[in-house]
Amino acid sequence: MRPLFRAIKWGIGGYLLGAVAAWVMAGASGPLNGPIEVTVGFIAGLIGWIFGIGGWNNWGREWFGLPPKDDGKDDWRRYFRFNTDHKVVGVQYLVAFIAVMGIGGIMAMLMRLELARAGTDFMSEETYNKVMSMHGILMVAVAVAGILGSFGNYLIPLMIGAQDMAFPRLNALSFWLIPPVAVALLSAPLLGSFEAGWTAYPPLSVLAPGDGQLLFNMGVIAFGLSSILGGLNILTTVTTMRAPGMTWGRLPIFVWAGFSASLISVLFTQYFAATLVMIQLDRIAGTAFFDAKAGGGTLLYEHLFWFYSHPAVYIMVLPAFGVSLEIITHFSRKPLFAYKAVVGAFLTIVGLSGIVWAHHMFTSGMANYFHAPFMALTEAISIPTGVVFLAAIGTMWKGRIWFTAPMIMATGWVFNFMIGGITGIFHADVATDLQLHDTYFVVAHFHFTIIGGSIMGLLGGTFYWFPKITGRMYNERLGKIFALWVTIGLNVVFLPMFWVGVNGMNRRVAVYPADLQRVNEFISAAAFLLGAGFLLFIGNLLWSAVKGPKASDNPWNASTLEWSVSSPPPHHNFPLLPEVVGHPYEYGRPGARHAVLSTTGATHG
């Protein structure tokens, strides 16, 4: 635990040093927690933290010609230090983001408590805004990095037959950037919190009195850096580290999904970083990006922000597409239907995702001639998405389906994400969107897509790979109950939100028309039940990780490479590189093999 304490010490030290230095430079007169002090303090603290946790030992020493220091012993403490093993990093991500999801969930419960009555009961409207903003950004972070960080890191090297990621140290770095992000977001209430939602629209984000917005900006920029580095690592790993014979056409579909999502996160994330830098500058340096008086404007923000944030929804769901298709294939005991079309669809989605952003801006005052092209382009995305659905259904068609907990999650994903996708069309259509924008219809839509599309992939994948990661089996009965609970509960909670949205309930408000109260009472009650269901998930996994029955190497009898090594896998995954000889999903084809594992013999270059 030494490195962790050192990181905390250096992080706090860095913060103080930076803040005081900025304070002195600014004339040593204002408060020590003024905007500039907080900004410089956060940057210095972040650097201190990174150097403390392992940056110094891994890079700093090298820069000065000293030999780097290694990771230390392989006991449980490896999860608490800068560890370069991709499997450790994957577990770190998984646990951290499930915890973040828990915190965001508590916020959701508080919001539903407030919304159970039409007026303001125990939160002021301002407090509600702050709780809602916190919920939004935490959950968005889970959806963006949950699957890519955990399964992406844990499984991609295993699935392509590599011994680690291409840049193991960078991988550890991208995880250890996360704790300061969490600290920044969660400590924002100390500085008056942020209330402009996860979208941080100006002018509110520039003018709101709470300096918590500064911590939001800095934290999310650091988070963006983490996802850029993570994506960079995945792209490079998949390109250069595939085992002999693992051609692009033989990659498991989850690898393709992670690859496509990484393409987006590497390129587009910079736009969110840029917009937050602009807000930060408007707040601390008096620039005029979003100051209409001086000639700036908020349309600029919306364009740049959605240029990232629409592609970002595909960072959220593409990895989950991959997880769900993996699960569906293995549990239908059939080859993945239309593999090549799915890969093509992923890449088409990546391309299209970059040119549809203005569908979030139909009511923004942007020029009208943008409406039709952005409507058409947006609706074009339903074509590749439809291909993914067809592949899922085509794979199950006449398969020998084995309904385990992950399979229930994956089939539930097909259903729930479809609702999210179909209701998206109402938003893409200009005529309907003008009515529906900023109502609860939107809230219902993106929860079906994000929970139904992304979080269910995360949950299903957690069950599916649990035996591989922990070496133990989870409780199947509880797992099935939970999978059904989420699949059905999601509909019970969020379907009525479409209705209240159409009937005039605005999003992001604590107060709504009194005649909608009965429905909201119902939604709140259902939400509490759905939230409580997650205790089942956590309990099941915690108990099973310690006390569950030992799992075999390949409990699902699945064909991809991660199942060919022990559970949990040994340190370098494969003693010698496996040789890939066939497609990954050759179920039911006699004599077909995906890979040959040799324990002796030559390695291949």
Next chain:
Amino acid sequence: MAAVTLEAAHSRAELLHQPRSNKLGLWIFMASETFLFSALISARFITSGVQKPEDLNQALAFGLTCVLLVSSISAYLAEAFIATGHRRAFLAATRVTIVFGLIFIGGVMFEWREALHNFPPGTIYGTAFFSLIGLHAFHVLTGVLGLAVVLNLGALGHFGPSNSWPVEGVVKYWHFVDLMWVIIYPALYLF
């Protein structure tokens, strides 16, 4: 015996993929950074079109462009020298690059003192000017730090014809910073 094989296999695999990975990783990183620059450059055009104030210091900006150009040829030479085993020449070229990088940063600081007065950040051109030049100068600064690291290691005897990746990487990054200037310079001063 088994342990030896495993370690050997691991290091062998690393030997083969690491150069490609490093190179690809750096290119991906630069592509990503290009997006960051493009965000701020498009902000410049969206908010203020091609308008620019009369009192821009054109001579200084042209001079800084030349400074950057000289520094990129010396960086190019540093790479060529170390790749062909001329250590002394490599060290000299790297030093020259660092000095020109520092001159560039000094020039920017000088320019900012005037600019703060003529078109402060609160004006719409000032917003674009300070954010873009600031972003670029920050990249120059990190480039200088990178060059300082390879200079130090090179002086300690690291690098040679078969082991010049760190130099190559830093130099590529340096050229990348120059590449961004090729767009920023006309976008802010000339268009």
Next chain:
Amino acid sequence: MADTSERQRFDELTTEIHGRPLGQRLRIGLLVMVALAVLTLVEYAIAVEVEHPLLPLLPFAALKFVLILEYFMHFSAVLGKGDH
């Protein structure tokens, strides 16, 4: 450890214009630098003469961009090395 042929492959991968003699490299570098300097001068001259020369300047910026990308950063080497 790795045998000599692997060593050789490693070397080839490490330096992309591997094998090109120093003199040739210096010539390329100087030529490109002169070209860049001339292009910059012309850019500047156009900007002095023309009011808002966005369109006439674009090809110059593009050309400089490509020259640096190709001759200083060896961009096409990335595409060429795509074995596997």
